[in-house]
Amino acid sequence: MIDALVNALPEGRVVTDPDVIDSYARDRTFLEPGKPLGVVLATSRDDVVTTLKWASEHRVPVVPRGAGTGLAGAATASDGAIILSLAKMTAIKEISPDDELAVVEPGVINADLDKAAREYGLMYAPDPSSYEISTIGGNLATNAGGLRCVKYGVTRDSALGLEVVLADGRVLQTGRRTVKGVTGYDLTGLFIGSEGTLGVITSATVRLRRVPAVEPATFAAEFGSLRDAGAAVAAIMAAGCQPSLMELLDRATLEAIDDWRNIGLEPDTMAMLIGQSDASDAPEVAQRMQELCEANGASFVAVSSSPQETEELIGIRRMAYQAKERLGACLVEDVCVPRSKLPEMITAVEEAARRHSVKICTVAHAGDGNLHPVFIFDHGTVEPPAEVWAAADEVFRHALELGGTLTGEHGVGLLKKRWLALESGPVVQEIEHGIKAVFDPLGILNPGKAI
Structure with missing residues (x-):
């Protein structure tokens, strides 16, 4: 079957070398991939259309992927599938300063789009x-x-x-270039977050925003307990400070970073909160956030005095995942709770770690109530041991009890499917499978993922 695909695409688009295939078959999880037939290195929409028409004709599963940085297993290859890599579709086709938008192909790196937009005084916010x-x-x-x-x-x-290219190769345009528009159903919103199960995105029109007029003001606060840090976050959000960044790191994460990069971690620092304001009165807002941290038990608060210091503070947060990977294999989770419940959820994670004797390093997009507890286990282990799954199960169930969700941004992929019924329920699941059947009646698009 694959010979027909090789002949239908330009030379070099289809890769069948087993070693090369293996490098495209994995994401950043511990999950072992299946044995795919090959990889399509798409460079255009036409390559995607040809691939999906062939796959529909032969009923071959297709696993779309970008850079493979996912943390839930959504891009993990399945047996007998074609991996459809979009990483070579890297054109920024348009930047419109007047309309504050860009049109890009799916392989464009997030930071590259932001950098290109900043040449026009704009930024890409995600x-x-x-x-x-x-x-x-x-x-x-x-x-x-x-x-x-x-x-x-x-x-x-x-x-x-x-x-979007649909499973049968048809091309669908959704949305518009205007700020507003309510014609028909919101198909754009439907495809976003669908993890490649409804169609393959080949181009996107995205909103850009003006770069803040003043230099952001950034602070870092140290706390003697993770719960105090969570209380400070709740106070900052309740006070209407509207931070542009609010990140929380626990002691275990800070130790991992300190062991790697020597950030000068103090013995009594159990948590660090890194916040930022890019408002027109950013220094005053940062001062207010500093006061709220101190009122909630911060032992030390420092506000950056230069862009370099700001980058250094944010750099501590960006090092978190790599630092944890040095400790062992990682089950990276992604629960989200109402912001007011953040201190309670933090406590639940700590208790789960103690109860099951599992090392959990937690960071959080704290202003959103979005926690990333990372469960550490031995390198070389095929999958997490029973006590890790037990601790994760406890964390997930507690998040749902607090009115939260299993995933705030990583997606379901393969890792969270066992808990889906707890959040979705039978009616939601029936509707989701009905939607899947409309867009992908043969079930060839990223089968077994997301729903």
Whole structure:
């Protein structure tokens, strides 16, 4: 079957070398991939159309992927599938300063779009921790969030329209270039976060925003307990400070970073809160946030005095995942709770770690109530041991009890499917499978993922 695909695409588009295939079959999880047939290195929409027409004709599963930075297993290859890589579709086709938008292909790196936009005094707001390596297509497929989402929202809030190739090769245009528009159903929103199960995004029209007129003011606060740090976050948000960044790191995470990069961690620092304001009165807002941290038990608060200090503080947060990978294999989770419940959720994570004797390092997009507890286990282990799954189960269930969700931005992929029924329920699941059947009646698009 694959010979027909090789002949239908330009030379070099289809890769069948087993070693090369293996490098495209994995994401950043511990999950072992299946044995795919090959990889298509798409460079245009036509390559995607040809691939999906062939796949529909032969009923071959297709696993779309960007840079493979996902943390839930959505881009993990399945047996007998074709991996459809969009990483070579890297054109920034348009930047319109007047309309404050850009049109990009799915393989564009998040940071590259932001850099290009800044030449026009604009910025691309979504800012996942992997922004230097993750693609816009992957961000859209998982509805990624990031450090700035506390003010600017998640990827869906910056998406105006999409070009999508459906399972049978038809091309669908969704959305528009206008700020407003309510004609028909919101198909753009439907595809965002669908993890490649409904169609393959080949182009996106995204909203850009003006770069703040003043230099952001950034602070770092140290606390003697994680719960105090969570209380400070709740106080800052309740006071209407509207931070543009609000990140929380626990002691275990700080120790991992300190062991790696020697950040001068103090013995009594159990948590660090890094916040930022890019408002027109940023210094005054940062001062107010500093006062609220001190009122909630901060032992030390420092406000940056230069852009370099700001980058150094934010750099501590961006090092978190790599530092934890040095400790062992990682089950990276992504629960989100109402902001007022953040201190209670933090306590629940700590208790789960103690009860099951599992090392958990937690960071959080704290202003959103979005926690990333990372469960550490031995390198070389095929999958997490029973006590890790037990601790994770406890964390997930507690998040749902607090009115939260299983995933704030990483997606369901494969890792969270076992808990889906707890959040979705039978009616939601029936509707979701009905939607899947409309867009992908043969079930070939990223089968077994997301729903």
